[in-house]
Amino acid sequence: MLARIFSASVWGVEALGVEVEVNNTWGDYDTKVVGLPDAAVRESCHRVYTALQNSGFKNPLGRTTINLAPADIRKEGPSFDLPMALGLLAATDQLRDGKGQAADPADKSLDRFLIVGELALSGEVRQVRGVLPIALEAKKQGRLALIVPHANAAEAALVPGLRVFPVSTLREAAEIVGDAPARLAALPPNPEPRGDEPAFQPVDGEWHDLDFADVKGQESVKRAIEIAVAGGHNLLMIGPPGSGKSMLAKRIPSLFPPLTLDEAIEATKIHSVAGLLPAGQPIVRRRAFRAPHHTISDVGLVGGTANLSPGEVTLAHHGVLFLDELPEFKRTALEVLRQPLEDATVTISRAAGTMTFPAQFMLVAAMNPTPTGGFDDARLGKCTPAAIQKYLNKVSGPLLDRIDIHIEVPAVKRETLMNPGPAESSDAIRHRIVAARQRQRARFAKSKGKRKTLCNARMTPKEIREHCVLDESAGLLLTAALDDLRLSARAYDRILKVARTIADLADADHIGEAEIAEAVQFRSLDRQVWG
Template sequence: MLFRTKSAAVYGIDAHIIDVEVDVAAQLSEKPLFTTVGLPDAAVRESRERVRAALRNAGYDVPNTTITVNLAPADIKKEGSGFDLPMAAGILGAYGGLNKQTLDDVVMVGELSLDGSIRGVRGTLSTAVAARAAKIKRLFVPVENAREAAVVDGIEIYPVKTLMDVVHLINTGNGIEPVKVDSQAVLNEAQHFNVDFKDVRGQQTAKRALEVACAGGHNILMIGPPGSGKTMLAKRIPTIMPPLTFEEALETTKIHSVAGVLDSRAGLVGVRPFRSPHHSVSDAGLIGGGAVPRPGEVSLAHHGVLFLDELPEFPRNVLEVMRQPLEDGTVTISRAAMSLTFPARFMLAAAMNPCPCGYFNDRTRECKCSQPMIQRYVAKISGPLLDRIDIHIDVPAVNYKELRSGQAPEGSTQIRERVLHAREIQLNRFAKERIYANAQMSSRQIRTYCELSSEGEHMLERAMSQRGLSARAHDRILKVARTIADLDAAAQIESRHIAEAIQYRALDRTFWA
């Protein structure tokens, strides 16, 4: 007898609906045979042992017949353990254990334990989106994945704990109510932070630079001695960035769900991600990879912040692979059998010491590094990568008076208000362009939107000639100056905006030569 159910295969961050066809031979055989076809991976092929044991321990006696399971379409690779549940349901239906002839109106995913209980799987949110697109109204998912899937409107999500729950739900329609989640309320509840800029004493120049970076979407590099607060500042960047929209939250959650790092209690990533990989990370860990490619750190930081501490300590080849996501906002991973593209639009925040010992130009500690040592240290960061970082800012050590000052520092809420106002100006400016922030402007757009006053023109010309700045530095200064002018709500870039932008080019100064 033939019985059909439906499941889903996650491919990249998207899911594809899969028909699970189960055929059971009419006659008994001496040895039970269970064959899975349709391009399954090892985890799917192993499911036959889990499914048989789960059915037996749930109280169902599976006769010694030949069982053939086809996962269609056969040209899409099936991987993972999420096909256990639809295969078990298909076998029960083929043996007459269900009241229906087919289950074409239900998509189900879940891994079976040997006792018949159902475990969570990756990519449930993507499965819910695919089911809604296929106009399938019901989705059976493990309990721990229910909140994640329920943020998708227009589909009924049924949380199931055991195989018997699924059988009763199919046969009687009773016992389990669909999960309801107010996705906007979930997003609003998640908009809170455990850190704030008011915790940071001193470092007013660095705080201002981070405000400018967030307002214009600029990448930033902080340079300072150990203990000056670079990591502390970086961790507070998400607190002043614009809040996630629901569409951004949904896309970010899909990535985290596929990667298996989503908090099942939250169901939705409500704040901008902050990823801080160690400098020992491999290029596959940073960009993504594997036999079946998984998202890397740059994709997990999508719509958020990727913080690289001790930037020169990262291997050169690892830093070089970031050039594509920094330029395009996507990562393409090619394998012999497939090529996947993951989104990776993030703000890069990096930190480094000014020299190997960390105390070059420090007022309290003596630097023991020679000039060639400093040059070799800074040269570990390639020119093409530095070209994609608009702001280089010095972060000196905080002195005692600033640490013990009784004046309360400005909090993240006030800074974020200014950032949001500047972002709104940019959204209106680029309404007819395919960009949303000043950092994304091309050379043509820089000439169009970065109009200088006469004083600003003279100041930029003087800085270019006296400091020997390159054409790339010229464009970076104009982008940052445009953002500073937006924070001042100024239509034209003035000399004070140019002067501040020039101060954010620490690596262009002569003492690095």
């Protein structure tokens, strides 16, 4: 007898529908799994048969073929255990309805479900990765219901219009599909999620464990960080050890506005696929702060292992990617950042296929001005000018061009450490940033294209021409700066974007000479330090 169960496979940060076809006929006892399965899927037969037996069902006799279609896409992971087990029960006529009668083989109720889950040998259903993209794929296919492990139910409930059946055991799942018409009629679909629900709000203290009020001095650096966060601009901090670069960077997430509903769902899809969703938390509620070690490889940074999994730039989507000791990273790892910094996506090509991951993050980098640490080390004889130039050249010019704001972080003076004045809190700074972001969202509300503009840093050339018009004095100042600093065309665009953000923070409609002057000073270090 032939049975068909609908499931899905995670592909990148999306999901692809998979049909699990199970055919049981007379013949020598044998079971084959076909359809390009990986080792975990091939081993699933042993888990499934033992789970069937321990759940009180009979193992199928004769020859059994399990096909995972489409056959040209590799199937990975243990999430096909549950649909394979239910397919075996349907093919061997072991499903029962609510009255204990055999389910009608001609009934198409199974087609209304999409099913995923890993089985333990006892018949228990275990948690799997990627349930949110799988739920979105189920809705796209027009399925009415989703059967998932109980631990994944809250995640699947984020997709409106689906009926979610959480199960803890194989027998519980078999009872649901056996009595499908009655179960579907009794369970209402998921409601539309709202961004103001408690599940989407940060818990008490979640945003305030690190606060800018803890940072002594460094007012110019705080101003640069405020501008960077307000416009989504990339930031490079250059200063000696102990000047507070890492301390400042770790407090940047406290300045961001809360995630919108769409941003939270995008971030949750990525973390779900990567298996990084915290237990008991179905949705990502705070922006990511990723700080990989400088020994990371280019594959670890942008993704693209044999399974085409997301890397650090994708895990930082809608958040912060912090690279401390920037020149210590491998040159190849830094150069692969060019595409995600420019396009907010990263495309990976491997033997398994080609995948494009989202990568809209704010890059925050920190470095010392010299290999020995201090600004004056060459004058003091601690290192040679040639050694300093070799150290700085580890960061290429094209990468620097993609960093909007360069800021010097001087050592904190003894007087400031001993007698610090009152410091502004993250709450006060965030209030201004949220207001500036709201201006930007209103400005770009009608933006069109594949990628909707959310902040000034992501403006297209057309939007720059429309929203970054300069008066005569501001234009003359920018022209002089371009000539004096020998800046590139890309740097010119980034100066205009930063100036637009400075005007937004000041609640100004037009970009004036003061905004251009402040934006230009954030570009002077790449020529002053790198020459």
